[in-house]
Amino acid sequence: MTLARKKIVIIYMTIIFGVIFSYIAVDSIGPSVDSGGLSFQAERHVIEIENLSFKDSVLTVQEGDTIVWVNKDFVPHTATADDDSWDSESLNENKSWYLIAEKGKTDSYYCRFHPNMVAKFTVTD
Numbered sequence: 761m762t763l764a765r766k767k768i769v770i771i772y773m774t775i776i777f778g779v780i781f782s783y784i785a786v787d788s789i790g791p792s793v794d795s796g797g798l799s800f801q802a803e804r805h806v807i808e809i810e811n812l813s814f815k816d817s818v819l820t821v822q823e824g825d826t827i828v829w830v831n832k833d834f835v836p837h838t839a840t841a842d843d844d845s846w847d848s849e850s851l852n853e854n855k856s857w858y859l860i861a862e863k864g865k866t867d868s869y870y871c872r873f874h875p876n877m878v879a880k881f882t883v884t885d
């Protein structure tokens with residue numbers, strides 16, 4: 761095998777392993793919720809932060825679901841409850857943070873660095 765060919769094989773292996781591991785990492789986020797003896801996998805909702813805005817700025821989730829924010833911008837952002845009761849703190853590019861949806865939790869939020877970035881989710885039974 762030539763050196764150039766070896767390099768190509770190594771690059772492909774790196775990409776394949778990277779893809780596999782990123783799926784494992786994301787899949788392990790969702791918690792299992794016990795509801796009256798019926799155990800089910802709660803849903804996971806990913807909100808991308810891109811171009812200085814929250815995608816899915818109006819989202820409906822069920823109690824126990826996981827909401828994940830991922831920053832796709834170069835600049836840092838936060839997802840911060842309007843009343844500051846929860847806060848992702850500064851998320852750099854490609855960093856993520858999550859919370860478990862609960863009724864009664866503040867559902868309107870903004871970015872502390874860009875207060876014009878606002879969004880909301882609604883928690884149903």
Ligand SMILES: [Cu+2]
Nearest residue numbers: 837871873874
């Ligand atoms: Cu921001």
